[in-house]
Amino acid sequence: MRAADKLVPAVAARAxxxxxxxxxxxxxxxAATNTAVPRVSRTIARIDSKDAITSAEPPIRSSPVLRRAPGPAD
Structure with a gap:
């Protein structure tokens, strides 16, 4: 029996x-994809979204722009 003949059954078994x-x-x-997803109540969803809003960092504000009050034309 040749060496190549011995390898064929091993390779076939591994494949x-x-x-x-x-x-x-x-x-x-x-099966995991087809399982039902638990339903979330509106109250819990609302609480979670409020937490997400309050935990966000405030936006960076630029320096205030000074404007003259409207008045009669010079």
């Missing part, structure tokens, strides 16, 4: 094992 593992991983991922 089959990787295919089986890959297909089971795909099956698990699709």
């Amino acid at each position: 089959l094992a990787s295919t089986v593992l890959r297909s089971s991983a795909v099956r698990e991922n699709s």
Whole structure:
């Protein structure tokens, strides 16, 4: 028996094992995708959005612009 003939069953077994593992991983991922997402109440969503707004940093303000009050034309 040649050395190449001995390698063929090992390579075929390894290829089959990787295919089986890959297909089971795909099956698990699709099952996880199809699960129902828990519903969030409006109150909780509102509280979360308020927290996000208050925790944001205030915008950077430029120096105030001095303007003359409107008056009669010179």
